[in-house]
Amino acid sequence: MPEPRSSKAGARGWTPARYRALLRAEGPSSMRFRTRLAILLGAVAIGLAATLFATAADAAGQLFDLYVARHPWLPLLSTPLLFALLVWLTRRFVPLARGSGIPQVIAAQQDPERATGSLVSVRTVVGKALLTLGAVLAGASVGREGPTVQIAAAVMGLSHRLFRVPLRGAVLIAGGAAGVAAAFNTPLAGLLFAIEELASAYEQRVTLLVIAAIVIAGMVAQTVQGDYVYFGLIGAHMTITSALMAVPCAGIVGGVAGGLFARLMLTMATASNPVTGWARRSPVAFAALCGLVVALLGVGTGMTWGTGYGAARAMIAGVDAPLWFGPAKFLAALATAVAGLPGGIFAPSLAVGAGVGNLLQPIFSGMPASSIVILGMVGYFAGVVRAPLTAVIILSETTASRGLMLPMFATAFIADGFSQFVCREKLYHGLSRTFAMRP
Structure with a gap:
């Protein structure tokens, strides 16, 4: 009985040459x-x-x-x-x-x-x-x-x-x-x-x-x-009525504060004025001055050293913190960032944002403290980096507060809009120009 035509065609198709071509295209050396x-x-x-x-x-x-x-x-x-x-x-x-x-x-x-x-x-x-x-x-x-x-x-x-x-x-x-x-x-x-x-x-x-x-x-x-949640299992939530009152405030305050941080950083990195001129002529002396600011804040408050993770974690968990923490941490983070030494601003920005939320707590005293703090973190972080979706997802994943997603999204988009009034250029993209490779 003759073999089906399609089988013959298939057999003819898989030739040694075709195997070699397949190995060249997909094999270990490809x-x-x-x-x-x-x-x-x-x-x-x-x-x-x-x-x-x-x-x-x-x-x-x-x-x-x-x-x-x-x-x-x-x-x-x-x-x-x-x-x-x-x-x-x-x-x-x-x-x-x-x-x-x-x-x-x-x-x-x-x-x-x-x-x-x-x-x-x-x-x-x-x-x-x-x-x-x-x-x-x-x-x-x-x-x-x-x-x-x-x-x-x-x-x-x-x-x-x-x-x-x-x-x-x-x-x-x-x-x-x-x-x-x-x-x-x-x-x-x-x-x-x-x-x-x-x-x-x-x-x-x-x-x-x-x-x-x-x-x-x-x-x-x-x-x-190990499988861990960065800030712990907070699971914050908020009613719609509470969100309608807290979200605009957290978005505006966080966005303006974050935009101010970005504006000051870009000014120090790219602008020309007497302060930036001295910093570029004497970078080591300027760094020492920035270090003195950080030291005075750290010794004076005992809370602004390092990333601020501990303080932020405590505020998210509902522990009372002094109202001055946010502004003090803002100055410590700014002094560190403009000094010119290596290091990121993600974690310090989250800590400053927790301080922003802590500042807003007395205004919304009847609402869950953890929710207000998290909204402050979202607003400030979105204001600094101008990446609202990233801000929301980072906070939802690091606190396991997915029940707060809609208020966080609203806060982040409001913060992004108000940050642009203070600093039109996105921080990281503005700073990337100082690293542009010349042909």
Whole structure:
């Protein structure tokens, strides 16, 4: 009985030549296979690097707390000196490691291949990690999330170089977003941060790349660190009537305050006036002065050192805090951010936002304190970074307060609108111009 025509055609189709062509296109030596492997292993490495960096930063913070407990007045001397030393080391050895790290990743998308030797090089991110830990040991108001983004982008770039595959801007977006996801244990926030902040023109074809990197890095970090909620299981909620009163207030106050922080940072980074001129001519002396401001606030209040995580966590949980915490933490975070040393502003901004919410509590005394504090955090964070979706998802994932989602979204969009009245340019994109690579 003759074989069916279709079977004969299929048999003829699978020839040795076709197998060889398939191996060239999809096999271990193919560009497609090596690209996928570079992304997979890069994402795993990001999860491990983020976990290691987080552990080291937490240990450095605990060491500083012990130091302050034993020698409460010594930071008045040590903090300004360490600020000056860290800025000198940064400018001397790794000038591209200064600041948050997110503007560097945005700037690196102009020429990803060249950026692996500068903005996201191994030298730069190793220096970034070490100097950020030094800033934590100095009591600076810095976070580890921004540096983790730069470190993650460098890891992804390195994995592509090792497997000899082309590096695209989308890969840096994926790496940076995976860094956010691993740092906060917030995979959805990582995805939205990639869309809102890292990618100025987000392309649909990079969606799966970003999601894959975020999921893998997040799973690795969660496997090592355990499944945790950054601020704890708060589960805040609010009635519609209460939200209609609290949301506009939190959005306006948070947006204006966040916009002011962004405006002052961009002014110090890009404007020309006597203050910025002196800061650029004498960066080490200016850093020492900023360190003195941070030290005076820290010694005077005992609450503004470091990220402010503890104070923010307490306020979210409903613990009463002094009304001056928000303004004091604002000044400490600003003095640290403009000093020129490496370190992020994510965590300090959340702490300032908690202080904003704490300021609003007396006005809405009949409402749940945790809800007002969280709305203040959303409003201020959205005002600073102008990424309202990211602000909402970060707070919903780090507090497990999904019942507060609609009020948080409303607060974030109001804050974003009012922040633009104070500072028209988005903070990270404005700062990225100071890292623009010249042809």
